[in-house]
Amino acid sequence: MKDVSIGQYYPANSVIHRLDPRLKLVLCIMYIVMIFFIQTFTGYALTAVFILALVFISRVPLLKVLRSLKAIIFLVLFTVILTVLFFRGNPEDLLWSAWIIRIYKAALINAGKMALRIILLVLGPTVLTLTTTPVELTDALERLLKPLSYIKIPVHELAIIMSIALRLIPTLVEETDKIISAQKARGADFESGNLFKRAKAMLPVLIPLFVSSFRRADELAYAMDSRCYRGAKGRTRMKIMRLTFKDFAAFLVMAAFFFCILLLRYNWFNIGFIAEIIARGF
């Protein structure tokens, strides 16, 4: 639990880990946008190969990546079931019907695409967070959004709030454990009773936690003031983020792949026949 602040980061020494976090963030957004351009199974298959290749290069165990899908299993199932049940297509397409349930062939295809889309959508950011620490991400976000500060959006403040929140999570988790133990020692019962009763039992934990959080915030503010903090004004950073050759290379790879997907989708230069060949191959 103490490691919440490093998120699901998986330390390894790979090219992907070493890429500029700003670039990784941009690439991840490109990837997500790209997913919405895909309409064929060929496209999804290509993307799956692409993301699996990324996982392989990043040296993160595949199992760790797939574990992140556990959280969305229900979402995927729910989407699939609803699509299959409520899709109304051509009567000729009807595969099976009983009572008010009608299942069409197109519904199955649609549901399959939808499921693939959700899964691939989640895999992109998963690779990002497995190879980038939350601190790097907040830093990257602050630097990427810096232009917004010229239109009075408090980018630096938001970034520092995020990094302090990340920093405080383990401390608060520890504190919660302590308070729970202290209340148990006084005879508090957290384990029995129905859901409502148990929720109510958490009250004597939450109140001290809130009080101490405010005190902590106060002290942290004093400590920050004492260390010459005055917002973004005149502040420099120790770590310089510099784009290197490998960042450009990574960008080119992503852009090229995006282009391929667009080619498939819009059949530019009448290149659609390639897709057909690939599709037949499957």
Next chain:
Amino acid sequence: MSLIEFEHVNYSYNAGTESETLAVKDFSLTIEEGEFIALVGHNGSGKSTVAKLVNGLILPSNGTVKVDGMRTDDKDKLFDIRKTVGVVFQNPDNQMIATIIEDDIAFGPENIGLPPKEISERVDWALECVGMSGHRKGTPFRLSGGQKQRIAIAGVLAIKPRVIVLDESTAMLDPVGRDEVMKVVKRLRDEEKMTVIMITHFMEETLDADRIVVMNDGCIVLQGGKEIFERETELETIGLDVPPIKRIANKLRAKGVNVADGVLDAETLAGELCR
């Protein structure tokens, strides 16, 4: 001109309400460059308020506080004052800003606006000062209390202040951690020639100070070198103990054993007794 000057400072919490309490009363103190001052007092004596007054975290209700000639109520000077005086607080967990040690220590120098290379050098230097060089890339969560507090000290040192104030920085630590922090403090005084203000309620920690200032109820009641330990009864009435060895020496003398004045450590006392 002294480095730090308190002139007739009053400070009250919750001013203007029913629960108004005067924490510091008519407090005057001057501290010279390079001095090691120990400020002692029991809980609620107002000593931590003094720490917050030094670098303008709070402003006096009456009177003035000056750091290197700059008044703390001058808003334009506050930044320079905080570059001059660094404060380390009691709870190391509440002073960490970042999840990685080097980022945390870099926070101060980053705020001053130093170039990246110099910040990195200062991080190295500060970590070395507190004897934690190997932990640069680590996280503070797995460290012991003493180590965390040394990181907090390094975070203040990286700003290169002339004065370091330790506001009960050892109070939450175990004896080992306390020892670690005290060693660092002594080193800063001896090797970096820093001015140190050590705020504490452990009398043992005042032994290395050039001057001991005893506070009670917001006022200075005693001030001086180690000779103040002779006034054991006076200290006891305001809730402070003299250091344990001194207490033994005083008790022995009361029983008629010939022990010289100014015995403060175990070896000297043993030497005295074996004479």
